[in-house]
Amino acid sequence: MKTHSSAAYTHLVEANLSTKDLKAVVALSQTKSFGQAALLVHLSQSALSALIARVETQIGARLFERTTRAVELTDAGHVFVAHAQELLRDTQRALQAISDTVHLKTGSVTVAALPSLAASFIPKIFAEFSQCHPEVRLALLDTLSGPAFDLVRDGKVDFALTAADPKQEDLAYEQLTEDQFLLICPDGHPLCDHRGPISIESTLDYPHISMSGSASVRQYIDADLLAKGLHFSPVFEVDHIATIGALVREGLGISALPETATSLLQTERLTKLPLSAPGIRRPLGIVKRRHSPQSSAAKELEALIRTNLYRLSSLLK
Template sequence: MKTHSSAAYTHLVEANLSTKDLKAVVALSQTKSFGQAALLVHLSQSALSALIARVEAQIGARLFERTTRAVELTDAGNVFVAHAQELLRDTQRALQAISDTVHLKTGSVTVAALPSLAASFVPKVFADFSQCHPEVRLSLHDTLSGPAFDLVRDGKVDFALTAADPKQEDLAYEQLTEDRFLLICPEGHPLGNRRGPIALEDTLGYPHISMPGSASVRQYINADLLAKGLHFTPVFEVDHIATIGALVREGLGISALPETAISLLQADSLTKIPLSTPGIQRPLGIVKRRHSPQSSAAKELEMLIRASLSRLPLPSDHK
């Protein structure tokens, strides 16, 4: 019997059979009547008889013993029907899974985002999405700009929310908004008594606190000052926005940060000063692989993120 089972299953896999073929065989095995089975699979009796004969020819075994009074399964037929029913169930589960994914009932979306974005507006967007699509699993990588591009390139995230980087031309970047830089200083700092904007280069006489060179925040500051022939040398370089805020509050320095980053700090104890025109604006946008299709869930989440980013204040809003 084991030999029959193995041989029948091998033929079942290798034969060019459709789900219609499998359903016809299963229907005949259950009804034991060509007339009743033909009705179930919407075929004429002659068409069903021809279909069964073709299936038997393809697998190289008789599935049914036909008499004038009954239709009975052979040993090979019993094995075939067992596997056919299993394949039909798997096919139905696969189709249901695809339907669920298309209709956002299941699936997953993974996003990379700058830490300032991951800790500001992204959680609210995730919450809104999860409320509408609770069965879709969301994942978030809060990471700096360089690693975010790498995650997209390696296919580890569906898309990334980050600053522009002209060195990543193999990926598709679309700017959605801008994030302007402000200067923050502790209460009682001499710069806090100023009225109106200040040029960043005019603050370099005071100790600065900033992020490392790999962070987009630092890169935009470096580029702005380098264009003016100046070199930026902060007294502290730290990885986390919260650490910058704590150091500034303790009077250890001042810092130029984007507004999305400042929104994460206990800003009530800090003085915020706009930078003189043109100031520094950090583009914020979405990064995706070129010519790579997105799942319905990823498209839906991207749409919500776009809407949320479009509501972030632009530099022109602060004139």
């Protein structure tokens, strides 16, 4: 058999009250007047009276003692109003947090990018974004394409800028631009006297310096030469663009690099030469999870990257 208190508790748990209901009860508790409270919540007095009666019925307890002179809270009413005010504050805080997120007053975006992009193109975009949305936290992970796919898949980054299409069902890839390879030689190298573009295969008699096989830079060179029946065997394989530049500068070899990468080199004592058509082109694109919603901040940053591609294009000319 249910007691009166347990029945009231059941009514309270099962009550389906709206924010409007809570505001009406709080307004009446503060004004102690149906007329004034009705004005505050934009209801007629009769509508407010009906609303209060419905709330009391739903929770199974009287909230107000009504007399001809005043409206006073009952003990249950005091408890209810205290919790109602807290619920209204929580609701307002939640709405404000959502508004801040939508309007980019808060939030975070994490991007994975190829090292050459992370050191050239992306910082300018981040700086522009941060000027407009200083409260949004940005994070950048410079990594090769393979690890970048895993970061996207695991939800550790919002999206990645890579050179390769993962061709995997759970990931979506969209090419945004291309990166043209150039030949980098030390000043005074015999190839510097060559007139016009140079084919990559005609340079193989000279020692080459390249990145390791896991890097997209190396993979596109390997694929181009393999299609011509040639094998690429660099004398140095390193992991950092700056190291390649230093080795070339000291006359230890030449190197074929994407133009975004060459923009990071110290140009003194180095000569950049074009490769003959069609050359070697590295596609650059964005990788995201399929059917996964993006935050407002991530969408805004992605849009900024797209609309500012002329900056990257200027690097590639």
